[in-house]
Amino acid sequence: MVEALLRVEQVSxxxxxxxxxxxxxxxAEPSRITALIGPNGAGKTTLFSIIAGYLPLSAGRIVYxxxxxxxxxxxxxxxxxxxxxxxxxxxxxxxxxRENIAVGAHLSRPARADALVAAxxxxxxxGLGDLLDRPAATLTVAGRKRLELARxxxxxxxxxxxxxxxxxxxxxxxxxxxxxxxxxxxxGVTIVMIEHVMQAVMSLAERVFVLSEGxxxxxxxxxAIVADPLxxxxxxxxxxxxxMMGTGHA
Amino acid sequence: MRRFASTLAVVALLSTVPLITSSNVVLNxxxxxxxxxxxxxxxxxxxxxxxxxxxxxxxxxxxGAYATAVLQVRYGINAWLGFGIGIAAGALVGxxxxxxxxxxxxxxxxxALVTLAFAEVLRIIASVAPATxxxxxxxxxxxxxxxxxxxxxxAPFYWIVLGLVGVSLMLVRIxxxxxxxxYLVAVRENEDAAEALGVNTTIVKLGAMTISAAIxxxxxxxxxxxxxFVDAGIAYGPWISVEALLAPIIGGVGTVFGPLLGALVxxxxxxxxxxxxxxxxxxxxxxxxxxxxxxxxVAPRGIAGILSDLRHRVLAPKTAAPASLGRxxx
Numbered sequence: 001m002v003e004a005l006l007r008v009e010q011v012s013x014x015x016x017x018x019x020x021x022x023x024x025x026x027x028a029e030p031s032r033i034t035a036l037i038g039p040n041g042a043g044k045t046t047l048f049s050i051i052a053g054y055l056p057l058s059a060g061r062i063v064y065x066x067x068x069x070x071x072x073x074x075x076x077x078x079x080x081x082x083x084x085x086x087x088x089x090x091x092x093x094x095x096x097x098r099e100n101i102a103v104g105a106h107l108s109r110p111a112r113a114d115a116l117v118a119a120x121x122x123x124x125x126x127g128l129g130d131l132l133d134r135p136a137a138t139l140t141v142a143g144r145k146r147l148e149l150a151r152x153x154x155x156x157x158x159x160x161x162x163x164x165x166x167x168x169x170x171x172x173x174x175x176x177x178x179x180x181x182x183x184x185x186x187x188g189v190t191i192v193m194i195e196h197v198m199q200a201v202m203s204l205a206e207r208v209f210v211l212s213e214g215x216x217x218x219x220x221x222x223x224a225i226v227a228d229p230l231x232x233x234x235x236x237x238x239x240x241x242x243x244m245m246g247t248g249h250a
Numbered sequence: 251m252r253r254f255a256s257t258l259a260v261v262a263l264l265s266t267v268p269l270i271t272s273s274n275v276v277l278n279x280x281x282x283x284x285x286x287x288x289x290x291x292x293x294x295x296x297x298x299x300x301x302x303x304x305x306x307x308x309x310x311x312x313x314g315a316y317a318t319a320v321l322q323v324r325y326g327i328n329a330w331l332g333f334g335i336g337i338a339a340g341a342l343v344g345x346x347x348x349x350x351x352x353x354x355x356x357x358x359x360x361x362a363l364v365t366l367a368f369a370e371v372l373r374i375i376a377s378v379a380p381a382t383x384x385x386x387x388x389x390x391x392x393x394x395x396x397x398x399x400x401x402x403x404x405a406p407f408y409w410i411v412l413g414l415v416g417v418s419l420m421l422v423r424i425x426x427x428x429x430x431x432x433y434l435v436a437v438r439e440n441e442d443a444a445e446a447l448g449v450n451t452t453i454v455k456l457g458a459m460t461i462s463a464a465i466x467x468x469x470x471x472x473x474x475x476x477x478x479f480v481d482a483g484i485a486y487g488p489w490i491s492v493e494a495l496l497a498p499i500i501g502g503v504g505t506v507f508g509p510l511l512g513a514l515v516x517x518x519x520x521x522x523x524x525x526x527x528x529x530x531x532x533x534x535x536x537x538x539x540x541x542x543x544x545x546x547x548v549a550p551r552g553i554a555g556i557l558s559d560l561r562h563r564v565l566a567p568k569t570a571a572p573a574s575l576g577r578x579x580x
Binding site: 052053054073074075078079083084086090091092093094095099102103104106107110111112115151152154155 | 427428429432433435436438439440442443444445446447448449450451
C-alpha cells in the first residue's frame with residue numbers, strides 16, 4: 001500500500017455542547033481522488049476547515065507528507081502545498097479574473113509580470129481564458145467556481161481540497177468540469193473533494209469516505225459505497241435501506 | 251520609467267508654481283494642501299489599498315512632528331537629522347500599534363476605534379509630559395538657514411513638500427505593481443481567501459501600516475519645520491486624522507493620485523467657504539462633512555473614479571470598462 005499524502009487520525013471537534021466531529025479518520029493517497037460525502041451537517045466542511053488551518057481541532061492528529069500539521073496557520077499550509085476552495089466562492093470581487101489568479105501565482109513568482117502571465121495560462125486551462133479581464137464580481141456561479149479552482153491551482157499545490165466545486169452548476173456545466181478535475185489529478189495532484197453531486201463522485205473518485213453526524217461510517221470504492229445499507233440509511237433514515245432493497249418489512 | 255510618467259509630469263507641472271507667482275497666500279495654500287496630500291497618501295496605502303480604515307493617523311503625524319521639534323529644541327540635534335528620526339519614530343509607532351491590533355485580529359470598526367484610542371492616549375500624554383513641553387507646546391527657535399531646515403521664502407518649503415509628495419506617489423505606484431501590493435489588495439478584498447493562497451495576512455497588514463505611518467510621519471516632521479510650533483492638539487489632535495482620511499476618500503481610495511486630488515479639492519472648498527462666510531470658525535469642518543456625505547453617496551470611488559469612468563466613456567465607448575486594481579468598497 002502506498003503511503004498516504006494526508007492522514008486524518010481520530011479528529012474530534014467540539015463547538016460548545018455540539019460534537020461536530022467524532023474521532024473521524026480518513027486518508028488520501030497520492031495522485032488519487034478521494035471523495036468525502038455525507039448528509040448536510042455531517043461535518044464535512046468543518047473537517048476541511050480544520051485540515052486547511054481555519055479551525056483548531058479539539059482532539060486527534062493530522063499528518064501531511066509525514067509531518068503533523070494541526071495548528072498551523074492557513075498561509076503556512078498553503079506554502080507547504082495544501083490548496084483549498086471555499087464552499088461559497090470567495091473571489092476578490094474588485095479584481096479581474098487575471099488579478100485574482102495572480103495572487104495565487106505570486107506564491108512561487110515574486111515578479112508581477114510573471115504572476116500575471118502564469119495566471120493567464122492557468123485561466124485558459126480551467127476554461128476562463130475569455131474572461132481574463134472581467135471583474136470577478138461579474139462572473140456567474142459557474143464562473144466563480146472555476147475561478148476558485150484556478151486560484152487554488154495557481155499556488156502549485158500537491159494536495160487540493162475541493163469543497164463542493166460542482167454545487168450550483170447545471171448538468172452541462174458539471175459535464176464540462178469533470179474532465180478539468182480529472183486532468184488536475186492526472187498531473188499528480190492529490191485531490192480530496194466534498195461533493196453532493198453523486199454522478200461526479202461516481203465517475204471521479206477512487207475512494208469514498210462517508211461522514212455522518214461527525215463520524216466516518218463507511219469507506220471504499222464508489223460502487224460499494226452506494227450499495228452500503230448504512231450509507232443509504234444515513235441519508236434517508238433508519239429502515240430506508242431495507243425498504244429500498246425490498247428485503248425488509250414494509 | 252514609463253510607469254512614473256504621469257507622476258513626474260504632475261510634479262514637474264506643480265514645481266513651476268513658485269516661478270509664476272511669489273504670492274505668499276497662494277504658496278501657503280498649496281504647501282498646506284500638499285502636506286495633506288502627503289499625510290493622506292500614508293492613510294491611502296493602509297486604508298485604500300489594504301482596507302484597514304484608521305481613525306488615528308494623528309498618532310504617526312504627531313510622533314513625526316514632536317520628534318523633529320523636541321530633538322532640536324531639547325537635544326540640539328540638527329533639523330534634517332531630526333526629520334529622518336521623526337519618520338523612523340512614526341514608522342515604529344505604526345509597527346507597534348499594528349502589531350498589537352493585528353495580533354488580536356482587530357478588523358473594521360474595531361481597528362478604527364483602536365487607532366483612534368492610541369492617538370488620543372498619545373495626545374493626552376503629550377499634553378502633560380514635560381519632554382513635549384506639556385500644555386505649552388514646543389516652539390522651534392527661528393533660525394533662517396537651510397542647514398536648520400528653515401528658509402527666508404516659502405518657495406523652498408513648497409519644493410520640499412512637493413518632493414515628498416512626489417516620492418510618496420512613486421512609492422505607492424511601485425507597491426501597486428509589486429507582489430506586496432497584490433497581497434495587500436487581496437487582504438482588503440478577502441482575508442480568508444488570501445490566507446488560502448499563502449498570504450501571511452498579518453505581516454502584509456503590518457508592513458502596510460509601517461510604511462503608511464512613515465509617510466504620514468514625514469508630513470508631521472514637515473509641519474513642525476514649516477510652522478515652527480507643535481502642541482498636543484495640533485500634533486495628535488483628531489483634526490489631522492480626519493484630514494488624512496478625507497483627502498483620499500474624496501479623491502479616490504486605493505488610487506495613486508486620489509489623495510493629491512482630494513487634498514486640492516478639499517482645501518480649495520475650505521478656502522472658498524472661508525471667503526464666503528468671513529472666516530466663521532469651524533465652518534470648513536461643516537463643508538468637509540457635507541462633501542464627504544456627497545462623495546460616499548454619489549461617487550464612492552471618489553474623484554479619481556469619476557475621472558476614470560469619464561475617460562472610458564469618451565475613449566472606449568465599445569469596450570467594457572476594465573476594473574482598476576485600486577477599486578474601493580462600494
